[in-house]
Amino acid sequence: MTQSEVGHITYSRGGQAESRHEIHVAVVDANGHLKAHCGNADLTTFPRSSSKPVQALPLAEAMPDLPQDELAVACASHAGTPEHLAVVQRLLARSGSSVADLRCGTHPPFDAQAAASLIQSQQTPTPLHHNCSGKHAGMLLACVRLGLPREGYTHPAHPLQVQIRALHATLADVPLEAIHAGVDGCSVPAFALPLQGTARIFARLAAPSGSHAQALARIAQAMQAHPFLIAGPGRLDTTLMPLVPGLTAKMGAEAFYGMALQETPYGPLGVAFKVMDGGERARSHMALAVLKALGVPLTEAVWALAPSELRNWAGQEVGSIQTHLPLVWS
Amino acid sequence: MTQSEVGHITYSRGGQAESRHEIHVAVVDANGHLKAHCGNADLTTFPRSSSKPVQALPLAEAMPDLPQDELAVACASHAGTPEHLAVVQRLLARSGSSVADLRCGTHPPFDAQAAASLIQSQQTPTPLHHNCSGKHAGMLLACVRLGLPREGYTHPAHPLQVQIRALHATLADVPLEAIHAGVDGCSVPAFALPLQGTARIFARLAAPSGSHAQALARIAQAMQAHPFLIAGPGRLDTTLMPLVPGLTAKMGAEAFYGMALQETPYGPLGVAFKVMDGGERARSHMALAVLKALGVPLTEAVWALAPSELRNWAGQEVGSIQTHLPLVWS
Numbered sequence: 001m002t003q004s005e006v007g008h009i010t011y012s013r014g015g016q017a018e019s020r021h022e023i024h025v026a027v028v029d030a031n032g033h034l035k036a037h038c039g040n041a042d043l044t045t046f047p048r049s050s051s052k053p054v055q056a057l058p059l060a061e062a063m064p065d066l067p068q069d070e071l072a073v074a075c076a077s078h079a080g081t082p083e084h085l086a087v088v089q090r091l092l093a094r095s096g097s098s099v100a101d102l103r104c105g106t107h108p109p110f111d112a113q114a115a116a117s118l119i120q121s122q123q124t125p126t127p128l129h130h131n132c133s134g135k136h137a138g139m140l141l142a143c144v145r146l147g148l149p150r151e152g153y154t155h156p157a158h159p160l161q162v163q164i165r166a167l168h169a170t171l172a173d174v175p176l177e178a179i180h181a182g183v184d185g186c187s188v189p190a191f192a193l194p195l196q197g198t199a200r201i202f203a204r205l206a207a208p209s210g211s212h213a214q215a216l217a218r219i220a221q222a223m224q225a226h227p228f229l230i231a232g233p234g235r236l237d238t239t240l241m242p243l244v245p246g247l248t249a250k251m252g253a254e255a256f257y258g259m260a261l262q263e264t265p266y267g268p269l270g271v272a273f274k275v276m277d278g279g280e281r282a283r284s285h286m287a288l289a290v291l292k293a294l295g296v297p298l299t300e301a302v303w304a305l306a307p308s309e310l311r312n313w314a315g316q317e318v319g320s321i322q323t324h325l326p327l328v329w330s
Numbered sequence: 331m332t333q334s335e336v337g338h339i340t341y342s343r344g345g346q347a348e349s350r351h352e353i354h355v356a357v358v359d360a361n362g363h364l365k366a367h368c369g370n371a372d373l374t375t376f377p378r379s380s381s382k383p384v385q386a387l388p389l390a391e392a393m394p395d396l397p398q399d400e401l402a403v404a405c406a407s408h409a410g411t412p413e414h415l416a417v418v419q420r421l422l423a424r425s426g427s428s429v430a431d432l433r434c435g436t437h438p439p440f441d442a443q444a445a446a447s448l449i450q451s452q453q454t455p456t457p458l459h460h461n462c463s464g465k466h467a468g469m470l471l472a473c474v475r476l477g478l479p480r481e482g483y484t485h486p487a488h489p490l491q492v493q494i495r496a497l498h499a500t501l502a503d504v505p506l507e508a509i510h511a512g513v514d515g516c517s518v519p520a521f522a523l524p525l526q527g528t529a530r531i532f533a534r535l536a537a538p539s540g541s542h543a544q545a546l547a548r549i550a551q552a553m554q555a556h557p558f559l560i561a562g563p564g565r566l567d568t569t570l571m572p573l574v575p576g577l578t579a580k581m582g583a584e585a586f587y588g589m590a591l592q593e594t595p596y597g598p599l600g601v602a603f604k605v606m607d608g609g610e611r612a613r614s615h616m617a618l619a620v621l622k623a624l625g626v627p628l629t630e631a632v633w634a635l636a637p638s639e640l641r642n643w644a645g646q647e648v649g650s651i652q653t654h655l656p657l658v659w660s
Contacts, residue, residue: 011584011608014512016522018376018585019608022352048347054485105643119446130643182344183648192346254341254349277607278341278349313460318513 001162002196004328006039007289009275009282011310013319021255025273025290025327028199030207032173036267036293036329040261045274048252049077050198051191052135053205053219054167054313058160059138060215062145072226074138075219077251079232080109080129087229088134095141095150102127102134103154104186111232132186139188154188155182161189168321170199171204171212185253186313191257195272198258203270205248220248220260232235236284236305243290243302254278257287265295290322332526334658335617336369337507339605339612341640343649345415351612355603355620355657358529360537361447362503364395365596366623366659372524375604376512378582380528381521382465383535383549384497388490389468390545392475398548400424402556404468405549407581408563410439410459417559418464425471425480433484434466434516441562462516464559469518486511495521501534501542502527515583525602528588533588533600535578550578550590566614566635575630576620584608587617595625619653 007023013299024039034041056074059066070091078084092098108115109129116126127133136153139160143150148159155161169176174197184190193201208216223230230250237249246262255275262268271290275282284306292298310319336354354369355552364371386404389396408414413544422428438445438455440454448455457463467482469490478489485491488639499506504527514520553560557571560580576592585605592598600620601620604637605612614636640649 004390013376013520014372014510016376016510017510018512018522019606021607024654026614044346048344097376103644105645107643116449119449180344180346183352183646184345185642185648187642187644189536190343192343192348276349277351277609279607279609312515314433314436314512314515314517315435316517318515 002034002037002041004038005326006276007286007326008324009285010324011319012322013310018319021279022276023282023286025286025325026043026196026199026277027290027294028196028203028270030203030268032200032203034196034330036327037196038325038327040138040280043274044180044192044194045256046192046252046254047198047256047272048184048189048254049132049251049256050252050256050258050272051168052076052250053216053223053248054171054201055135055164055188056105056138056219057167057215058146058163059142059210060219061212062142064218068222069226069229071219071222073134076134076230077131077135078229079111079114079115079235080125080131081111081232083325084229084232088128088137091134091141092137095144096207097137097150099126099128101140101150102130102133103138104130104132106130113233116144122309130186131282132289136186138275147263156189165189165191166194168193168201173200193297195274198272199270201270202258202260202272203268206262206270211309223248223250226268234265235317236287239305240287240302243299244296249287251283255280255283258282259287259290261294261296269294284323286325289320289325293327307314332364332367332371333369335656336606337616337656338654339615340651340652340654342639342652343576348633348649351609351615352606353603353612354525354606355601355616355655356526356529357620357624358526358533358600359596360533360598361616362533364526364529364660365599366488366657368423368655368657371526373604374510374522374524375586376520376522376582376584377528377586377588377602379462379583379584380580380582380588380602381498382406383546383553383578384501384531385494385518386468386549387497387542387545388476388493389472390549391542392472397558398552399556401549401552402559403464404568405553405580406464406560407461408559409441409444409565410455410461411441411444411562413466414559414562417457418458418467421464421471422467425467425474426575427467427480429456429458431470431480432451432460432463432466434460434462436460440565443563454497458520460516485517491519493528495519497542498523498531501531503530520594525604528602529600531600532590532602533598536592536600537598551579553580566617569635570617570632574626579617581613585610585613587613589617591626599624615651615653616655619655623655623657
């Protein structure tokens with residue numbers, strides 16, 4: 001077990017610490033070796049939606065000619081804006097499927113304006129608005145192209161899910177039998193991996209090689225080319241990717257984060273971190289701290305994504321947000 | 331320093347721990363002595379809105395004839411429903427003040443239906459909708475009754491805020507100079523106290539004695555009599571108080587919780603706990619665990635407030651929520 005002092009994001013009020021998030025970080029190089037870490041690099045946890053690039057891999061390999069925006073939305077945790085929905089619908093139609101075939105469940109759009117528009121027009125959300133609808137539309141299309149039944153596509157024993165599990169094992173360099181499976185918020189299997197295993201997946205996205213190299217490269221390109229589709233207005237993946245050359249970033253629920261960095265002073269790197277308590281607000285601050293620690297040049301526009309001052313409802317500065325990242329290099 | 335193993339609320343998925351909240355707890359008896367604790371009983375932290383019963387004390391003492399519902403809403407973090415707003419407006423009018431005098435800032439109603447109604451009617455939120463508007467209306471009225479200027483009522487040096495700070499010191503049994511002040515989300519001073527100091531305040535609410543006894547008793551009665559006004563639909567204070575006889579409960583931001591228990595096998599008790607990372611979702615589970623540990627009989631209706639199963643968007647059971655409360659008795 002590779003363990004060291006954990007990282008922290010601390011929220012202070014008037015100079016007095018008020019709340020603190022504990023964070024574990026793993027950084028892996030292009031050879032798949034642990035390059036740096038903080039906390040427990042072997043922490044077993046669920047990447048959740050940070051797994052989406054892997055979950056889209058069978059689709060990418062079955063459909064080399066899939067339009068780039070549709071591949072991007074298959075990797076997305078989208079905010080449910082009309083722009084997202086249009087691409088999901090196009091992807092869904094490509095397999096002759098409809099909204100009724102989606103098994104992701106339903107929640108209001110993450111985007112506040114899209115959610116307000118639904119309310120104003122007295123509409124209720126559909127599975128299309130679910131942040132994972134693109135992934136599900138992509139899975140349905142993968143089934144059709146691979147000659148698999150669409151029926152039961154979310155079940156752990158469905159051949160597509162079996163294949164996705166095997167891809168996690170291969171890309172993370174983890175024995176298949178060591179991968180614990182749960183059920184995700186959208187009803188497909190969620191796989192728990194050691195943190196450095198997920199970092200290894202992102203290292204492969206940053207520097208694709210071997211049997212899945214071409215599809216991994218296309219996925220990273222699609223995500224970088226369509227940052228808006230990957231998340232939405234004001235969301236970290238969307239705002240960060242255009243500001244950091246060569247970055248493919250994907251958030252996961254419960255404050256997981258994965259980053260594939262094509263360009264750092266240490267060569268291509270894969271990063272995975274987990275905010276132990278699932279506190280989503282700590283993600284942007286830790287992402288920037290990790291990028292800085294890895295020697296990635298960050299502009300003022302990047303730092304503006306994680307302001308260090310804390311403001312109240314009247315806009316008054318009432319405290320600060322501090323980052324502690326005791327990274328240990330291997 | 332009184333320190334022991336911290337408590338936890340753990341979110342697991344498919345049997346695998348995914349996220350974990352650390353929690354510090356202090357329990358104080360009617361004599362103001364620490365009765366039990368878990369983690370650091372001296373943890374310095376901000377009770378935030380759990381201070382509202384103390385912040386309403388000058389009002390309660392200046393106006394013994396204030397209608398009970400108005401006293402309740404002065405202690406509330408309300409959800410901004412029309413019912414809440416009506417009482418706040420009545421309280422505000424009592425001092426000849428108007429919405430323009432409120433210095434709390436503005437946010438959309440916490441209650442989803444109230445927020446949706448505003449959107450549907452194309453209205454924007456006003457300071458009345460701020461969860462602290464009742465507290466602010468109460469402070470304005472206290473100023474008028476005490477012959478203090480309304481102007482600058484939120485400033486730390488305003489005589490009302492100076493008095494509220496002194497009340498914190500007295501009720502928590504903490505030296506005045508040891509109380510660190512920050513600024514709250516609604517722009518009034520927020521005072522940091524040792525956790526057992528806040529528990530002592532709640533013990534005094536449970537068993538009022540001494541110089542402020544009458545007003546404290548009236549505040550506890552008002553909060554118990556109007557649980558809806560204290561919070562709102564589906565919120566913990568509102569749902570829990572009617573189910574636990576003799577309980578006065580008040581949540582604070584960043585996952586603070588205070589409970590005054592008039593009836594336990596150990597006599598009246600005051601409880602304060604803080605979820606270290608500010609994770610609000612952990613509050614209800616820990617509140618029930620503490621009540622159970624203190625021998626308070628809990629019905630099925632109470633346990634239903636903190637379900638131990640975790641469900642996804644499709645309603646499927648995907649995990650569980652576990653409580654660990656290694657309470658150490660003094």
